[in-house]
Amino acid sequence: xxxxxxxxxxxxxFAGDLMQHKEQLTxxxxxxxxxxxxxxxxxxRRQISSADLAxxxxxxxxxxxxxxxxxxxxxxxxxxxxxxxxxxxxxxTANNHCLxxxxxxxxxxxxxxxxxxxxxxxxxxxxxxxxLRYPLFLVKKGFxxxxxxxxxxxxGIRPVPPNQVNYIDRKTMLKDIxxxxxxxxxxxxxxxxxxxxxxxxxxxxxxxxxxxxxQQGVTHVIGSHPHVIQPIELRTDSTDSVANVVNxxxxxxxxxxxxxxxxxxxxxxxxxxxxxxxKDTVGRSTPRTYLKHCGYNLVWTARPALTREKNFRxxxxxxxxxxxxxxxxxxxxxxxxxxVRQLLRRYNKGVEELLPD
Numbered sequence: 072x073x074x075x076x077x078x079x080x081x082x083x084x085f086a087g088d089l090m091q092h093k094e095q096l097t098x099x100x101x102x103x104x105x106x107x108x109x110x111x112x113x114x115x116r117r118q119i120s121s122a123d124l125a126x127x128x129x130x131x132x133x134x135x136x137x138x139x140x141x142x143x144x145x146x147x148x149x150x151x152x153x154x155x156x157x158x159x160x161x162x163x164t165a166n167n168h169c170l171x172x173x174x175x176x177x178x179x180x181x182x183x184x185x186x187x188x189x190x191x192x193x194x195x196x197x198x199x200x201x202x203l204r205y206p207l208f209l210v211k212k213g214f215x216x217x218x219x220x221x222x223x224x225x226x227g228i229r230p231v232p233p234n235q236v237n238y239i240d241r242k243t244m245l246k247d248i249x250x251x252x253x254x255x256x257x258x259x260x261x262x263x264x265x266x267x268x269x270x271x272x273x274x275x276x277x278x279x280x281x282x283x284x285x286q287q288g289v290t291h292v293i294g295s296h297p298h299v300i301q302p303i304e305l306r307t308d309s310t311d312s313v314a315n316v317v318n319x320x321x322x323x324x325x326x327x328x329x330x331x332x333x334x335x336x337x338x339x340x341x342x343x344x345x346x347x348x349x350k351d352t353v354g355r356s357t358p359r360t361y362l363k364h365c366g367y368n369l370v371w372t373a374r375p376a377l378t379r380e381k382n383f384r385x386x387x388x389x390x391x392x393x394x395x396x397x398x399x400x401x402x403x404x405x406x407x408x409x410x411v412r413q414l415l416r417r418y419n420k421g422v423e424e425l426l427p428d
Contacts (some may be wrong), residue, residue: 078349078350078351079212079213079214079349079350079351080212080347080348080349080350080363081123081124081211081212081213081214081347081348082121082122082123082124082345082346082347082348083122083123083124083125083126083216083260083345083346083347083348084118084119084122084124084125084126084343084344084345085125085126085127085262085293085323085326085342085343085344085345086119086125086126086127086128086159086326086329086341086342086343086370087127087128087295087325087326087327087328087329087341087342088127088128088130088166088295088296088298088326088327088328088329088330088331088341089127089128089129089130089131089154089162089329089330090130090131090144090328090329090330090331090332090333091131091140091144091146091150092140092141092331092332092333093139093140093141093332094140094332094374094375094376095140095330095331095332095383096138096139096140096146096147098375098381098382098383099111099147099149099150099382099383105147105149106147106149106150107149107382108149108150108152108153108382109153109156110380110381110382110383110384111153111157111330111382111383111384111385112153112154112156112157112330112385113384114384114385114386114387114390115157115343115370115385115387116156116157116158118343118368118387119157119158119159119343120157120158121158122158122160122345123211123212124160124161124209124211124216125158125159125160125161126159126160126161126162126163126218126262126293127154127159127161127162127163127329128162128163128166128262128264128295128326128329129154129162129163129164129166129180129191130144130166130168130295131144131145131146131150131168131171132144132145132146132168132169132171132172132176132177132179132180133145133146133147133148133150133151133176133179133180133183134171134172134173134175134176134177134179134180135175135176135179140332142171142226143168143171143172144168144171145171145172145176148183151183151184151187151189152187155187155189159189160189160190161189161190161191161192161207161209161218162184162189162190162191163191163192163193163220163262163264163295164180164181164184164191164192164193164194164220165192165193165194165220165221165222165236165237165238165264166193166222166225166264166295166296167222167223167224167225167226167264167296168225168226169193169194169222169225169236170225170226170228170229170230170236171226171228173228173231174230174231174234177194177196177230177234177236178196178234180194181194181195181196190207190209191207192205192206192207192218192219192220192237192262193220193221193222193236193237194230194234194235194236194237195234195235196233196234196235197233197234197235198233198235200235201235205237205247206218206219206247206250206251206254206259207219207220208251208254208256213350214257214258214348214350214360215254215255215256215257216256216257216258216260217251217254217256217258217259217260218260218262219237219244219247219248219251219259219260219261219262219289220237220261220262220263220264221237221238221239221240221244221261221262221263221264222236222237222238222239222264222265222296223238223239223264223265223266223296224238225238239263239265239280241283244261244284244287245287248284248287248288248289252288257348257350257358257360258290258291258348258360259288259289259290259291260289260290260291260292260293261284261289261291261292261293262293262294262295263277263280263281263284263292263293263294263295264294264295264296265277265280265294265295265296266294266296266297266301266324266325267297268296268297268298269297269298269299269335269337269338270297270299270301271297271299271300271301271337271414272301272302272418273294273301273302273324273325277294277324281322281324285306285308285320285322289320290320291320291321291322291346291362292320292321292322292323293321293323293326293344294322294323294324294325294326295325295326296325297325297327298327298328298331298333298335298338299325299327299328299337299338300325300326300327300337300340300341300342300411300414300415301323301324301325301327302324302414302415302418302419302420303321303322303323303324303342303344303367303415303419303420303422304321304322304324304419304420304421304422305319305320305321305322305365305420305421305422306319306320306321306322306420307319307320307421308320318361319361319362319421320362321344321346321362321365321422323342323344326341326342326344327340327341327342328340328341328372329341329370329372329385330372330383330385331372332372332374332383334374334376336406336410337407337410337411339371339372339374339403339407340369340370340371340372340388340404340407340408340411341369341370342367342368342369342370343367343368343369343370343387344365344366344367345365345366345367345368345425346362346364346365347362347363347364347365348360348361348362348363349361349362349363365422366422366423366424366425367422367424367425368387368388368424368425369387369388369407369408369411369412369424370385370386370387370388371385371386371388371404371407371408372384372385372386373385373386373396373400373404374400377396377397377399377400377403378396378397378400379397386404388404388408389426412424
């Protein structure tokens with residue numbers, strides 16, 4: 072007689088680029104010279120916090136004053152406090168802007184993350200630190216998750232030894248994947264900073280690299296960098312005849328921007344991608360983890376230039392927060408939503424938008 076154990080579940084949420092342009096700095100600055108980002112995340116805090124693990128791409132540095140936007144991002148510490156308070160549990164630091172303030176900026180960013188006890192993956196002060204802390208190994212609700220993070224480049228700036236940045240290099244990545252597999256994780260998730268900026272479809276390199284990562288044992292692939300949303304694919308490779316469960320792998324080519332001051336078409340919003348993993352031992356001596364379901368929500372950034380409000384604020388599409396927008400902002404949001412929905416309905420494979428009841 073087979074004994075069934077209680078099924079375990081965990082929900083993971085992934086957000087796109089957390090950016091900080093000059094206009095965002097100006098909007099958040101208060102009369103006493105400090106910075107307040109509370110309004111930015113108010114409408115999305117509940118959804119982010121409700122996930123067991125919420126993960127986002129940190130596309131700025133915390134190198135200390137003076138604070139600057141593009142092309143060399145450096146944000147006040149209050150921005151990191153607000154990101155933490157919004158509910159993000161893990162941040163990704165391997166991206167093309169992680170060296171915008173050089174060695175000092177990268178190392179101070181790491182110290183700030185450590186001081187707030189925010190796990191991160193992608194950049195390290197030394198070889199020894201990378202060996203000790205990477206791959207990032209997360210344990211939550213009985214699940215063991217290995218998180219990988221790599222970037223295509225760092226805008227021509229190279230890390231100053233002994234600093235380390237995870238670049239996309241198949242030899243290095245294969246070694247990291249093999250290291251992750253020795254820990255016997257339930258899933259291995261590779262977060263890739265890749266692709267062509269402002270292109271709504273993945274390029275050949277993204278597709279080939281996603282295939283290669285899955286072939287090497289990565290379970291799911293999550294992408295960022297293009298600053299626009301790209302399609303999502305749900306891959307199927309086999310069926311477990313004992314548990315009657317299909318092995319599925321999510322490939323998100325680009326989450327788009329989460330918050331920014333970008334105004335180019337389709338750059339003013341992004342995806343909140345959610346996946347639920349389930350573990351059980353039905354008919355098995357060893358627990359088995361699989362992707363139970365996944366989906367996404369659209370989030371749009373309301374900029375003061377459109378709303379005439381003091382600060383930026385994130386608006387979940389089809390929410391009350393969006394209904395309060397002035398006509399110019401609503402028109403801009405509608406254009407973004409229509410473009411993205413048309414793209415994803417045409418090119419997505421097996422993944423749908425999570426619309427409100």
